[in-house]
Amino acid sequence: MCKQAAYRERHGERIAAARRAAYAAERRRVRLAWFHEQYEQIGPRxxxxxETAEYLLWELSDRDDEVWSDPRRVYRRAARRWHPDVADGDEITFKLLEACRQVLKDKHPDWR
Known part of the structure; x- marks a missing residue:
């Protein structure tokens, strides 16, 4: 492989990585906007x-398969991910997650 072909290959990989990063950032921005909209819809109380709480927990988590088998574990992982003190955390999304926990706590009495 000549130098120019190797350079083009590396440069192409950088461009592809930058595009993937831009796509991921845009997707995160859209998801956060949707979470903020859901938080506004549930109202001040x-x-x-x-069903809404279970669906939102499923949306807020990365592990889709575990939501129905162990929602408590999924909640804890999501809480660690979305906590405002963590990098890329979001306060509104964390509050939405807390509202979901309040609803799911009534269904699962073993939750503290």
Whole structure:
């Protein structure tokens, strides 16, 4: 492989990585906007249905398969991810997660 081909290959990889990063940032921005919209919809009393809480927990988590088997573990992971003190954390999203926990706590009495 000549020098120019190797340079183009490396440069192409950098461009592809930059595009992937830009896509991931845009997707995160859209998801955060959706989470903020959901938080506004549940109102000041933070009341929501059980189905809505389960769906939001599924959306807030990365591990889709574990939500239904162990929602407590999924909640804890999501809380660590979205906590405002963590890098890339978000306060509104964390409050939405807390509202979900309040609803799910009634269904799962072993939760503290």
């Amino acid at each position: 933070r009341i929501m249905k059980l």
